[in-house]
Amino acid sequence: MTDEIMMEVHAIKDAIGIKYGNDLNGLFKDIQHGEARLKAAGFEVLAPPVKCRHLPDSALQRTRFFNQR
DSSP states (O other): HHHHHHHHHHHHHHHHHHHTTTHHHHHHHHHHHHHHHHTTTOOOOOOOOSSGGGGSSHHHHHHHTTTGG
């Protein structure tokens, strides 16, 4: 990744941190309120998978960690 992309990612992360006072609980509550608004508007919000043991074998994980082997 280029330095410009990383600088933008860090700027977004810092802005989110400032918005929520670096409080993850506040961020998660805001996400939950957003999901509730979407559900009320008729959108389907999918739950995360219950059994996560299969995720390390997913294509995403294989791609993500390919270069670390």
